[in-house]
Amino acid sequence: MSSTAVLAQALAGRHARLRTALNTYGLEAVAINASPTLGYLTGLGFHLSERPVIAVFGTEGKPTMVVPELESLKFEKASFEVDLITYSESVDSWQRAFTHALDGRDGTRIGVEPRWLRVLELRFLEAAVPEASFVSGEDAVANLRMQKDVVELDMMKTATRIAQDALMATLPKLQAGTTEIEAASELIQNMLRLGSGGELPFQPIVAFGENSANPHAVPTDRPLKEGDLALFDWGANYQGYFSDLTRTFTFGEVEPELHEIGRLVHEANTAGR
Structure with missing residues:
Protein backbone atom coordinates (compact mmCIF):
# COMPACT_ATOMS: atom_id res chain seq x y z
CA MET A 1 0.00 0.00 0.00
CA SER A 2 1.36 3.44 -0.93
CA SER A 3 2.06 6.06 1.73
CA THR A 4 -0.78 8.17 0.31
CA ALA A 5 -3.21 5.27 0.68
CA VAL A 6 -1.98 4.56 4.22
CA LEU A 7 -2.56 8.20 5.20
CA ALA A 8 -6.01 8.23 3.56
CA GLN A 9 -6.95 5.12 5.52
CA ALA A 10 -5.65 6.64 8.75
CA LEU A 11 -7.57 9.89 8.20
CA ALA A 12 -10.78 7.99 7.49
CA GLY A 13 -10.35 6.16 10.80
CA ARG A 14 -9.68 9.41 12.67
CA HIS A 15 -12.78 11.05 11.18
CA ALA A 16 -14.92 8.04 12.11
CA ARG A 17 -13.65 8.11 15.71
CA LEU A 18 -14.25 11.87 15.84
CA ARG A 19 -17.89 11.41 14.81
CA THR A 20 -18.30 8.85 17.58
CA ALA A 21 -16.69 11.26 20.07
CA LEU A 22 -19.01 14.08 19.01
CA ASN A 23 -22.04 11.92 19.76
CA THR A 24 -20.53 10.84 23.07
CA TYR A 25 -19.96 14.44 24.19
CA GLY A 26 -23.28 15.77 22.86
CA LEU A 27 -21.78 17.95 20.13
CA GLU A 28 -23.21 18.47 16.66
CA ALA A 29 -19.85 19.58 15.30
CA VAL A 30 -16.38 20.86 16.14
CA ALA A 31 -14.73 23.92 14.63
CA ILE A 32 -10.96 23.53 14.59
CA ASN A 33 -8.58 26.33 13.66
CA ALA A 34 -4.87 26.06 12.81
CA SER A 35 -3.49 23.76 15.52
CA PRO A 36 -1.94 20.31 15.99
CA THR A 37 -5.46 18.87 15.96
CA LEU A 38 -6.09 20.31 12.50
CA GLY A 39 -2.92 18.64 11.24
CA TYR A 40 -4.03 15.38 12.87
CA LEU A 41 -7.43 15.47 11.16
CA THR A 42 -6.27 16.63 7.72
CA GLY A 43 -2.67 15.54 7.28
CA LEU A 44 -1.98 19.11 6.13
CA GLY A 45 0.10 21.83 7.72
CA PHE A 46 -1.37 25.20 8.71
CA HIS A 47 -0.05 27.86 11.05
CA LEU A 48 -1.71 30.72 12.88
CA SER A 49 -1.54 33.90 10.82
CA GLU A 50 -3.52 37.05 10.17
CA ARG A 51 -5.71 35.00 7.80
CA PRO A 52 -8.11 32.65 9.61
CA VAL A 53 -8.39 28.95 8.82
CA ILE A 54 -11.21 26.81 10.18
CA ALA A 55 -12.39 23.24 9.67
CA VAL A 56 -15.88 22.11 10.63
CA PHE A 57 -16.38 18.41 11.32
CA GLY A 58 -19.93 17.20 11.94
CA THR A 59 -21.49 13.95 13.03
CA GLU A 60 -22.06 12.98 9.39
CA GLY A 61 -20.89 13.92 5.92
CA LYS A 62 -17.66 15.49 4.73
CA PRO A 63 -15.82 18.16 6.70
CA THR A 64 -15.94 21.76 5.49
CA MET A 65 -12.85 23.96 5.50
CA VAL A 66 -12.43 27.71 5.16
CA VAL A 67 -9.01 28.81 3.95
CA PRO A 68 -7.52 31.79 2.12
CA GLU A 69 -7.21 31.34 -1.63
CA LEU A 70 -3.44 31.19 -1.39
CA GLU A 71 -3.72 27.97 0.65
CA SER A 72 -5.96 26.18 -1.84
CA LEU A 73 -3.07 24.42 -3.62
CA LYS A 74 -2.49 22.29 -0.53
CA PHE A 75 -5.74 20.47 -1.21
CA GLU A 76 -4.55 19.10 -4.54
CA LYS A 77 -2.73 16.46 -2.48
CA ALA A 78 -5.33 16.08 0.26
CA SER A 79 -5.97 12.49 1.33
CA PHE A 80 -9.58 13.06 2.37
CA GLU A 81 -12.80 14.43 0.89
CA VAL A 82 -13.61 17.99 1.89
CA ASP A 83 -15.96 20.82 0.98
CA LEU A 84 -13.46 23.62 0.43
CA ILE A 85 -14.46 27.26 0.79
CA THR A 86 -11.88 29.89 -0.05
CA TYR A 87 -11.86 33.63 0.51
CA SER A 88 -9.99 36.52 -1.07
CA GLU A 89 -7.83 39.23 0.48
CA SER A 90 -10.99 41.29 0.95
CA VAL A 91 -11.95 41.02 4.63
CA ASP A 92 -15.62 41.21 3.63
CA SER A 93 -15.27 37.81 1.98
CA TRP A 94 -14.04 36.21 5.21
CA GLN A 95 -17.39 36.44 6.98
CA ARG A 96 -19.25 35.16 3.90
CA ALA A 97 -16.97 32.11 3.86
CA PHE A 98 -17.56 31.36 7.55
CA THR A 99 -21.32 31.79 7.16
CA HIS A 100 -21.32 29.41 4.18
CA ALA A 101 -19.26 26.81 6.09
CA LEU A 102 -21.66 26.82 9.06
CA ASP A 103 -24.88 26.91 7.06
CA GLY A 104 -27.59 24.92 8.87
CA ARG A 105 -25.76 24.78 12.20
CA ASP A 106 -27.43 27.70 13.97
CA GLY A 107 -28.82 26.67 17.34
CA THR A 108 -26.46 23.70 17.70
CA ARG A 109 -23.66 22.89 20.16
CA ILE A 110 -20.29 23.31 18.47
CA GLY A 111 -17.07 22.30 20.16
CA VAL A 112 -13.88 24.36 19.94
CA GLU A 113 -10.39 24.13 21.43
CA PRO A 114 -10.20 26.97 23.98
CA ARG A 115 -6.42 26.89 24.18
CA TRP A 116 -6.07 27.38 20.42
CA LEU A 117 -9.11 29.28 19.17
CA ARG A 118 -8.42 33.01 18.88
CA VAL A 119 -10.90 35.83 19.21
CA LEU A 120 -10.35 36.41 15.47
CA GLU A 121 -11.95 33.10 14.46
CA LEU A 122 -14.46 33.10 17.32
CA ARG A 123 -16.00 36.40 16.21
CA PHE A 124 -16.49 35.10 12.67
CA LEU A 125 -18.03 31.88 14.02
CA GLU A 126 -20.41 33.74 16.33
CA ALA A 127 -21.52 36.06 13.55
CA ALA A 128 -22.11 33.10 11.22
CA VAL A 129 -24.39 31.22 13.66
CA PRO A 130 -25.51 33.66 16.40
CA GLU A 131 -27.83 31.11 18.03
CA ALA A 132 -25.20 28.36 18.27
CA SER A 133 -23.44 27.52 21.52
CA PHE A 134 -19.65 27.35 21.33
CA VAL A 135 -18.37 25.08 24.09
CA SER A 136 -15.14 23.31 24.88
CA GLY A 137 -14.61 20.28 22.69
CA GLU A 138 -11.12 19.72 24.05
CA ASP A 139 -11.89 16.43 25.79
CA ALA A 140 -13.40 14.98 22.63
CA VAL A 141 -10.38 15.73 20.44
CA ALA A 142 -7.70 15.20 23.10
CA ASN A 143 -8.93 11.70 23.89
CA LEU A 144 -8.99 11.01 20.17
CA ARG A 145 -5.36 12.03 19.72
CA MET A 146 -4.10 10.02 22.70
CA GLN A 147 -4.42 6.78 20.72
CA LYS A 148 -1.67 6.83 18.09
CA ASP A 149 -2.21 5.02 14.81
CA VAL A 150 0.43 3.40 12.59
CA VAL A 151 1.04 6.57 10.57
CA GLU A 152 1.62 8.64 13.70
CA ASN A 190 21.99 19.04 10.65
CA MET A 191 18.37 18.49 11.67
CA LEU A 192 17.10 20.63 8.79
CA ARG A 193 19.44 18.87 6.36
CA LEU A 194 18.19 15.47 7.51
CA GLY A 195 14.51 16.32 7.04
CA SER A 196 13.23 18.20 10.08
CA GLY A 197 10.67 20.92 9.59
CA GLY A 198 11.90 24.44 10.21
CA GLU A 199 9.54 24.96 13.16
CA LEU A 200 11.42 22.99 15.80
CA PRO A 201 9.68 21.73 18.97
CA PHE A 202 11.87 24.17 20.92
CA GLN A 203 15.22 25.87 20.52
CA PRO A 204 17.92 23.31 21.33
CA ILE A 205 19.60 23.57 24.70
CA VAL A 206 23.37 23.15 24.49
CA ALA A 207 25.14 23.74 27.79
CA PHE A 208 28.77 23.15 28.74
CA GLY A 209 30.35 22.85 32.17
CA GLU A 210 28.60 24.80 34.92
CA ASN A 211 25.85 25.82 32.48
CA SER A 212 24.73 22.19 32.20
CA ALA A 213 23.31 22.46 35.74
CA ASN A 214 20.66 24.86 34.42
CA PRO A 215 17.72 22.69 33.22
CA HIS A 216 16.57 25.33 30.72
CA ALA A 217 19.84 26.93 29.73
CA VAL A 218 20.13 29.14 26.66
CA PRO A 219 23.23 28.61 24.46
CA THR A 220 25.91 31.21 25.10
CA ASP A 221 29.43 31.96 23.89
CA ARG A 222 30.79 29.76 26.68
CA PRO A 223 33.51 27.59 25.06
CA LEU A 224 33.92 23.84 25.55
CA LYS A 225 36.81 22.99 27.88
CA GLU A 226 38.66 19.88 28.99
CA GLY A 227 36.79 18.20 31.86
CA ASP A 228 33.37 19.62 30.90
CA LEU A 229 30.03 17.90 30.85
CA ALA A 230 28.25 18.76 27.59
CA LEU A 231 24.46 18.64 27.74
CA PHE A 232 22.19 18.53 24.68
CA ASP A 233 18.40 18.83 24.96
CA TRP A 234 16.85 18.96 21.50
CA GLY A 235 14.23 17.60 19.14
CA ALA A 236 13.16 17.47 15.51
CA ASN A 237 9.83 18.09 13.81
CA TYR A 238 8.67 15.62 11.18
CA GLN A 239 5.36 16.63 9.58
CA GLY A 240 4.11 18.07 12.85
CA TYR A 241 5.31 15.22 15.08
CA PHE A 242 8.03 16.12 17.56
CA SER A 243 10.87 14.29 19.22
CA ASP A 244 12.46 15.42 22.49
CA LEU A 245 15.78 13.94 23.59
CA THR A 246 18.42 14.71 26.20
CA ARG A 247 22.00 13.45 26.24
CA THR A 248 25.00 14.34 28.39
CA PHE A 249 28.59 13.67 27.34
CA THR A 250 31.99 14.10 28.94
CA PHE A 251 34.71 16.05 27.17
CA GLY A 252 38.04 14.67 28.27
CA GLU A 253 38.59 13.52 31.85
CA VAL A 254 35.99 14.66 34.38
CA GLU A 255 35.99 14.57 38.16
CA PRO A 256 35.36 11.09 39.72
CA GLU A 257 32.27 12.44 41.52
CA LEU A 258 30.60 13.11 38.17
CA HIS A 259 31.20 9.50 37.09
CA GLU A 260 29.54 8.34 40.32
CA ILE A 261 26.55 10.62 39.78
CA GLY A 262 26.22 9.28 36.24
CA ARG A 263 26.30 5.70 37.51
CA LEU A 264 23.56 6.41 40.07
CA VAL A 265 21.33 8.08 37.48
CA HIS A 266 21.81 5.14 35.10
CA GLU A 267 20.90 2.62 37.81
CA ALA A 268 17.80 4.60 38.79
CA ASN A 269 16.74 4.86 35.17
CA THR A 270 17.20 1.13 34.63
CA ALA A 271 15.26 0.27 37.79
CA GLY A 272 12.36 2.47 36.71
CA ARG A 273 11.93 0.90 33.29
Whole structure:
Protein backbone atom coordinates (compact mmCIF):
# COMPACT_ATOMS: atom_id res chain seq x y z
CA MET A 1 0.00 0.00 0.00
CA SER A 2 1.36 3.44 -0.93
CA SER A 3 2.06 6.06 1.73
CA THR A 4 -0.78 8.17 0.31
CA ALA A 5 -3.21 5.27 0.68
CA VAL A 6 -1.98 4.56 4.22
CA LEU A 7 -2.56 8.20 5.20
CA ALA A 8 -6.01 8.23 3.56
CA GLN A 9 -6.95 5.12 5.52
CA ALA A 10 -5.65 6.64 8.75
CA LEU A 11 -7.57 9.89 8.20
CA ALA A 12 -10.78 7.99 7.49
CA GLY A 13 -10.35 6.16 10.80
CA ARG A 14 -9.68 9.41 12.67
CA HIS A 15 -12.78 11.05 11.18
CA ALA A 16 -14.92 8.04 12.11
CA ARG A 17 -13.65 8.11 15.71
CA LEU A 18 -14.25 11.87 15.84
CA ARG A 19 -17.89 11.41 14.81
CA THR A 20 -18.30 8.85 17.58
CA ALA A 21 -16.69 11.26 20.07
CA LEU A 22 -19.01 14.08 19.01
CA ASN A 23 -22.04 11.92 19.76
CA THR A 24 -20.53 10.84 23.07
CA TYR A 25 -19.96 14.44 24.19
CA GLY A 26 -23.28 15.77 22.86
CA LEU A 27 -21.78 17.95 20.13
CA GLU A 28 -23.21 18.47 16.66
CA ALA A 29 -19.85 19.58 15.30
CA VAL A 30 -16.38 20.86 16.14
CA ALA A 31 -14.73 23.92 14.63
CA ILE A 32 -10.96 23.53 14.59
CA ASN A 33 -8.58 26.33 13.66
CA ALA A 34 -4.87 26.06 12.81
CA SER A 35 -3.49 23.76 15.52
CA PRO A 36 -1.94 20.31 15.99
CA THR A 37 -5.46 18.87 15.96
CA LEU A 38 -6.09 20.31 12.50
CA GLY A 39 -2.92 18.64 11.24
CA TYR A 40 -4.03 15.38 12.87
CA LEU A 41 -7.43 15.47 11.16
CA THR A 42 -6.27 16.63 7.72
CA GLY A 43 -2.67 15.54 7.28
CA LEU A 44 -1.98 19.11 6.13
CA GLY A 45 0.10 21.83 7.72
CA PHE A 46 -1.37 25.20 8.71
CA HIS A 47 -0.05 27.86 11.05
CA LEU A 48 -1.71 30.72 12.88
CA SER A 49 -1.54 33.90 10.82
CA GLU A 50 -3.52 37.05 10.17
CA ARG A 51 -5.71 35.00 7.80
CA PRO A 52 -8.11 32.65 9.61
CA VAL A 53 -8.39 28.95 8.82
CA ILE A 54 -11.21 26.81 10.18
CA ALA A 55 -12.39 23.24 9.67
CA VAL A 56 -15.88 22.11 10.63
CA PHE A 57 -16.38 18.41 11.32
CA GLY A 58 -19.93 17.20 11.94
CA THR A 59 -21.49 13.95 13.03
CA GLU A 60 -22.06 12.98 9.39
CA GLY A 61 -20.89 13.92 5.92
CA LYS A 62 -17.66 15.49 4.73
CA PRO A 63 -15.82 18.16 6.70
CA THR A 64 -15.94 21.76 5.49
CA MET A 65 -12.85 23.96 5.50
CA VAL A 66 -12.43 27.71 5.16
CA VAL A 67 -9.01 28.81 3.95
CA PRO A 68 -7.52 31.79 2.12
CA GLU A 69 -7.21 31.34 -1.63
CA LEU A 70 -3.44 31.19 -1.39
CA GLU A 71 -3.72 27.97 0.65
CA SER A 72 -5.96 26.18 -1.84
CA LEU A 73 -3.07 24.42 -3.62
CA LYS A 74 -2.49 22.29 -0.53
CA PHE A 75 -5.74 20.47 -1.21
CA GLU A 76 -4.55 19.10 -4.54
CA LYS A 77 -2.73 16.46 -2.48
CA ALA A 78 -5.33 16.08 0.26
CA SER A 79 -5.97 12.49 1.33
CA PHE A 80 -9.58 13.06 2.37
CA GLU A 81 -12.80 14.43 0.89
CA VAL A 82 -13.61 17.99 1.89
CA ASP A 83 -15.96 20.82 0.98
CA LEU A 84 -13.46 23.62 0.43
CA ILE A 85 -14.46 27.26 0.79
CA THR A 86 -11.88 29.89 -0.05
CA TYR A 87 -11.86 33.63 0.51
CA SER A 88 -9.99 36.52 -1.07
CA GLU A 89 -7.83 39.23 0.48
CA SER A 90 -10.99 41.29 0.95
CA VAL A 91 -11.95 41.02 4.63
CA ASP A 92 -15.62 41.21 3.63
CA SER A 93 -15.27 37.81 1.98
CA TRP A 94 -14.04 36.21 5.21
CA GLN A 95 -17.39 36.44 6.98
CA ARG A 96 -19.25 35.16 3.90
CA ALA A 97 -16.97 32.11 3.86
CA PHE A 98 -17.56 31.36 7.55
CA THR A 99 -21.32 31.79 7.16
CA HIS A 100 -21.32 29.41 4.18
CA ALA A 101 -19.26 26.81 6.09
CA LEU A 102 -21.66 26.82 9.06
CA ASP A 103 -24.88 26.91 7.06
CA GLY A 104 -27.59 24.92 8.87
CA ARG A 105 -25.76 24.78 12.20
CA ASP A 106 -27.43 27.70 13.97
CA GLY A 107 -28.82 26.67 17.34
CA THR A 108 -26.46 23.70 17.70
CA ARG A 109 -23.66 22.89 20.16
CA ILE A 110 -20.29 23.31 18.47
CA GLY A 111 -17.07 22.30 20.16
CA VAL A 112 -13.88 24.36 19.94
CA GLU A 113 -10.39 24.13 21.43
CA PRO A 114 -10.20 26.97 23.98
CA ARG A 115 -6.42 26.89 24.18
CA TRP A 116 -6.07 27.38 20.42
CA LEU A 117 -9.11 29.28 19.17
CA ARG A 118 -8.42 33.01 18.88
CA VAL A 119 -10.90 35.83 19.21
CA LEU A 120 -10.35 36.41 15.47
CA GLU A 121 -11.95 33.10 14.46
CA LEU A 122 -14.46 33.10 17.32
CA ARG A 123 -16.00 36.40 16.21
CA PHE A 124 -16.49 35.10 12.67
CA LEU A 125 -18.03 31.88 14.02
CA GLU A 126 -20.41 33.74 16.33
CA ALA A 127 -21.52 36.06 13.55
CA ALA A 128 -22.11 33.10 11.22
CA VAL A 129 -24.39 31.22 13.66
CA PRO A 130 -25.51 33.66 16.40
CA GLU A 131 -27.83 31.11 18.03
CA ALA A 132 -25.20 28.36 18.27
CA SER A 133 -23.44 27.52 21.52
CA PHE A 134 -19.65 27.35 21.33
CA VAL A 135 -18.37 25.08 24.09
CA SER A 136 -15.14 23.31 24.88
CA GLY A 137 -14.61 20.28 22.69
CA GLU A 138 -11.12 19.72 24.05
CA ASP A 139 -11.89 16.43 25.79
CA ALA A 140 -13.40 14.98 22.63
CA VAL A 141 -10.38 15.73 20.44
CA ALA A 142 -7.70 15.20 23.10
CA ASN A 143 -8.93 11.70 23.89
CA LEU A 144 -8.99 11.01 20.17
CA ARG A 145 -5.36 12.03 19.72
CA MET A 146 -4.10 10.02 22.70
CA GLN A 147 -4.42 6.78 20.72
CA LYS A 148 -1.67 6.83 18.09
CA ASP A 149 -2.21 5.02 14.81
CA VAL A 150 0.43 3.40 12.59
CA VAL A 151 1.04 6.57 10.57
CA GLU A 152 1.62 8.64 13.70
CA LEU A 153 3.96 6.10 15.25
CA ASP A 154 6.02 6.05 12.07
CA MET A 155 6.26 9.86 12.04
CA MET A 156 7.30 9.95 15.70
CA LYS A 157 10.01 7.38 15.03
CA THR A 158 11.20 9.40 12.05
CA ALA A 159 11.36 12.58 14.14
CA THR A 160 13.44 10.71 16.71
CA ARG A 161 15.76 9.26 14.08
CA ILE A 162 16.35 12.70 12.51
CA ALA A 163 17.26 14.15 15.91
CA GLN A 164 19.60 11.29 16.77
CA ASP A 165 21.34 11.34 13.39
CA ALA A 166 21.74 15.12 13.61
CA LEU A 167 23.46 14.84 16.97
CA MET A 168 25.78 12.12 15.71
CA ALA A 169 26.74 14.41 12.81
CA THR A 170 27.34 17.27 15.27
CA LEU A 171 29.51 15.57 17.88
CA PRO A 172 32.59 15.09 15.65
CA LYS A 173 32.64 18.85 15.03
CA LEU A 174 33.07 19.63 18.74
CA GLN A 175 36.51 20.55 19.96
CA ALA A 176 38.05 22.64 22.71
CA GLY A 177 36.94 26.22 22.11
CA THR A 178 33.66 25.39 20.33
CA THR A 179 30.97 27.59 21.88
CA GLU A 180 27.51 26.51 22.93
CA ILE A 181 26.03 28.75 20.23
CA GLU A 182 28.23 27.19 17.55
CA ALA A 183 27.29 23.67 18.64
CA ALA A 184 23.57 24.54 18.72
CA SER A 185 23.79 26.11 15.26
CA GLU A 186 25.49 23.00 13.87
CA LEU A 187 22.85 20.77 15.45
CA ILE A 188 19.98 22.81 13.98
CA GLN A 189 21.53 22.80 10.50
CA ASN A 190 21.99 19.04 10.65
CA MET A 191 18.37 18.49 11.67
CA LEU A 192 17.10 20.63 8.79
CA ARG A 193 19.44 18.87 6.36
CA LEU A 194 18.19 15.47 7.51
CA GLY A 195 14.51 16.32 7.04
CA SER A 196 13.23 18.20 10.08
CA GLY A 197 10.67 20.92 9.59
CA GLY A 198 11.90 24.44 10.21
CA GLU A 199 9.54 24.96 13.16
CA LEU A 200 11.42 22.99 15.80
CA PRO A 201 9.68 21.73 18.97
CA PHE A 202 11.87 24.17 20.92
CA GLN A 203 15.22 25.87 20.52
CA PRO A 204 17.92 23.31 21.33
CA ILE A 205 19.60 23.57 24.70
CA VAL A 206 23.37 23.15 24.49
CA ALA A 207 25.14 23.74 27.79
CA PHE A 208 28.77 23.15 28.74
CA GLY A 209 30.35 22.85 32.17
CA GLU A 210 28.60 24.80 34.92
CA ASN A 211 25.85 25.82 32.48
CA SER A 212 24.73 22.19 32.20
CA ALA A 213 23.31 22.46 35.74
CA ASN A 214 20.66 24.86 34.42
CA PRO A 215 17.72 22.69 33.22
CA HIS A 216 16.57 25.33 30.72
CA ALA A 217 19.84 26.93 29.73
CA VAL A 218 20.13 29.14 26.66
CA PRO A 219 23.23 28.61 24.46
CA THR A 220 25.91 31.21 25.10
CA ASP A 221 29.43 31.96 23.89
CA ARG A 222 30.79 29.76 26.68
CA PRO A 223 33.51 27.59 25.06
CA LEU A 224 33.92 23.84 25.55
CA LYS A 225 36.81 22.99 27.88
CA GLU A 226 38.66 19.88 28.99
CA GLY A 227 36.79 18.20 31.86
CA ASP A 228 33.37 19.62 30.90
CA LEU A 229 30.03 17.90 30.85
CA ALA A 230 28.25 18.76 27.59
CA LEU A 231 24.46 18.64 27.74
CA PHE A 232 22.19 18.53 24.68
CA ASP A 233 18.40 18.83 24.96
CA TRP A 234 16.85 18.96 21.50
CA GLY A 235 14.23 17.60 19.14
CA ALA A 236 13.16 17.47 15.51
CA ASN A 237 9.83 18.09 13.81
CA TYR A 238 8.67 15.62 11.18
CA GLN A 239 5.36 16.63 9.58
CA GLY A 240 4.11 18.07 12.85
CA TYR A 241 5.31 15.22 15.08
CA PHE A 242 8.03 16.12 17.56
CA SER A 243 10.87 14.29 19.22
CA ASP A 244 12.46 15.42 22.49
CA LEU A 245 15.78 13.94 23.59
CA THR A 246 18.42 14.71 26.20
CA ARG A 247 22.00 13.45 26.24
CA THR A 248 25.00 14.34 28.39
CA PHE A 249 28.59 13.67 27.34
CA THR A 250 31.99 14.10 28.94
CA PHE A 251 34.71 16.05 27.17
CA GLY A 252 38.04 14.67 28.27
CA GLU A 253 38.59 13.52 31.85
CA VAL A 254 35.99 14.66 34.38
CA GLU A 255 35.99 14.57 38.16
CA PRO A 256 35.36 11.09 39.72
CA GLU A 257 32.27 12.44 41.52
CA LEU A 258 30.60 13.11 38.17
CA HIS A 259 31.20 9.50 37.09
CA GLU A 260 29.54 8.34 40.32
CA ILE A 261 26.55 10.62 39.78
CA GLY A 262 26.22 9.28 36.24
CA ARG A 263 26.30 5.70 37.51
CA LEU A 264 23.56 6.41 40.07
CA VAL A 265 21.33 8.08 37.48
CA HIS A 266 21.81 5.14 35.10
CA GLU A 267 20.90 2.62 37.81
CA ALA A 268 17.80 4.60 38.79
CA ASN A 269 16.74 4.86 35.17
CA THR A 270 17.20 1.13 34.63
CA ALA A 271 15.26 0.27 37.79
CA GLY A 272 12.36 2.47 36.71
CA ARG A 273 11.93 0.90 33.29
